[in-house]
Amino acid sequence: MFKSGFVTIIGRPNVGKSTLSNYIMGEKLSIVSSKPQTTRNNIHTILTRDDFQVVFVDTPGIHKPRHKLGEFMVKIAEESIKEVDIILFITTPDDEVGRGDQYILEQLRNVNIPVILLINKIDESTPENIAKTIKNYSEFFDFAEVIPISARKGKNIDILLDVMKKYLPEGPKYYPDDMITDKQERFIVMEIIREKALRLLEQEVPHGIAIEILSMKKDRKGIYNIEANLLCEKASHKPIIIGKGGSKLKKISRYARMDIEKFLDSKVYLRIWVKVKEEWRDSPFLLKELGYKD
Ligand SMILES: Nc1nc2c(ncn2[C@@H]2O[C@H](COP(=O)(O)OP(=O)(O)OP(=O)(O)O)[C@@H](O)[C@H]2O)c(=O)[nH]1
Ligand SMILES: [Mg+2]
Structure with a gap:
């Protein structure tokens, strides 16, 4: 059975969405920097394997906009959740669920799509801190799955792909094998x-x-x-x-x-x-x- 679907990667600015998208693709299609609000457009990348095809949507970080460009960025990021089969919500190890994440998660409460929590940058954290983060976030929101990862080091990305496949619906190959992005x-x-x-x-x-x-x-x-x-x-x-x-x-x-x-x-x-x-x-x-x- 062939599976396929759309998967959006959302979260606050700077949590590592584009780094994850690039790591999964094995190619740098999204730009990355240590400054927040790097990504400004939704960037579709296409991963094709023997038994599934996933279109990832790397989105701009959701933040409080201060100009029309920011409004555009937040709007397209938020709209991405309407058209997908799986939502990857990324955050980083922290003592509490911050305001920014609370705002995003509130919007996900009423969507009927599995939300997978990815705790990124675990290479910079401790097991205690990661455990605390998992506990706090799981209490705040009902995630389908929780996976601690390091997008930079490629840690647990194989697990993420396996888990994701489980939630993908049966479907056709939307794009040819050699197409890796919709961007020119x-x-x-x-x-x-x-x-x-x-x-x-x-x-x-x-x-x-x-x-x-x-x-x-x-x-x-x-x-x-x-x-x-x-x-x-x-x-x-x-x-x-x-x-x-x-x-x-x-x-x-x-x-x-x-x-x-x-x-x-x-x-x-x-x-x-x-x-x-x-x-x-x-x-x-x-x-x-x-x-x-x-
Ligand atoms: N230590 C560590 N740093 C990471 C990891 N993933 C990403 N980073 C760093 O975090 C910074 C932000 O990464 P991006 O991928 O640009 O983050 P983003 O979520 O796409 O950011 P916006 O596009 O601004 O919303 C960069 O300096 C990355 O190198 C990780 O797993 N570990
Ligand atoms: Mg980005």
Whole structure:
């Protein structure tokens, strides 16, 4: 019997949703950073095995939004629970069920879908703390299963896949074997550049960044020529992003190029221009232009 279905990965920002999605896929399709609110779109990835196919939805972390971009992110994350067969709710070891998690779990109370609790980052915790977390969360919500994992180290992910398979309904193969995501190459290239900016910049600067791919063409020698705008929110951010003598921007470009070459399996020329678009995170028009739309 072939099984298939949709599985959403939800939780607060920074708990490791994208790291888990990447580990399961064995490929980096979602960007990861130590800063919260890294993921901004729902990213579908497709895992196909002999006897099942799962479409995972990596979602933006659910948080209290402070601008229209945040509202968009939370909305699409919350909507993901309506269209799936299994919900993977991720959290990290903690003394109590925090407000953020309480808010998310309240919304899951009335859905008729199995919710699996994943306690991530156990590599940084103790057995006592993990046990306490399991107890507190299980008292707060009726989970179908509880699995402590480390997405970074790949711990207990095999168990997670086995458990998940149990809850998958019988169904067809929705996508061809070789399809691993619904996202275009262009989207992933844009995200790789944004990831490097997120990692190399500090404070509020990286959260106000968006990437616009202006062109992406393969020339006759098989080299990709990519041109992109790096948008920032404030004029004062521009010199920070460019850095002394252009050093910061060069670093962002260099790291991005290396990852894009790996992803496209090809040599890449990458040019990035920094542009200011005042308060784009609150402009419905710009949000739509940059791909943050339903
Ligand atoms: N120690 C440890 N760190 C982890 C683990 N999983 C993820 N991380 C780290 O946690 C940080 C956040 O990881 P992400 O995968 O970007 O988290 P996310 O939930 O997708 O975050 P948003 O997209 O912002 O909602 C990164 O620095 C990861 O390397 C883990 O199992 N153990
Ligand atoms: Mg993420």
